[in-house]
Amino acid sequence: MNQDINESRETAAEGFGLRFKEATRASQAANDLFDETLTEFLGINRTDGRCIDLIDRRGRVSAGQLANDSGLTTGAVTAVIDRLEAAGYVVRTRDTLDRRKIWIELTDDMKAITRRIFGHYEKTGPMMLARFTPDQLAAIMQFLEIGTFLQTEMAEALREHLDPRATTPAARLIQARAFERAVEANRTRLQAELNGLLDGKGR
Secondary structure (H helix, E strand, O other), X not given: XXXXXXXXXHHHHHHHHHHHHHHHHXXXXXXXXXXXXXXXXXXXXXHHXXXXXXXXXXXXXXXHHHHHHHOOOHHHHHHHHHHHHHHOOEEEEEOOOOOOOEEEEEOHHHHHHHHHHHOHHHHHXXXXXXXXXXXXXXXXXXXXXXXXXXXXXXXXXXHOOOOOOOOOHHHHXXXXXXXXXXXXXXXXXXXXXXXXXXXXXXX
């Protein structure tokens, strides 16, 4: 009987694991679709859209901060800023105390566009959250924080294995194996940082 119960639990866990994986991938695909559509709406590319999001979240950034946050080179970031400024989405302003320092900010028009597109979250967000208990909300926050941590770590690890000479599936498979080995080698550190997030200690 105990064996039947254990097998039933394992089957249920496997079923939930599959549903969880599919729901996560569907959510990521929906986010990606929205981001792609938004950049089309704004008439910009995905990299420019990501930089707009980073500027919006910080309020204002220096070109160096934007390069660091986006993972782009300073030259690439300068090109992004030039394009966004020409499109009327960002503006360069001088620091009032240090005239040598230049800040990048969203224009008033871009801020207005952002408010109108994302403003619905201010209305639907509370309605969604009202259905969950405080403990459930805490678990959701932990899940989002862990997901953000893992995606960032995986992106950094994958970037280290980018090889412009790998132009065929076979060559990219070699790079994928190297990426897999690097992740496995860092598994202990990743697990420790994940445990820290779960314990509320952060990174």
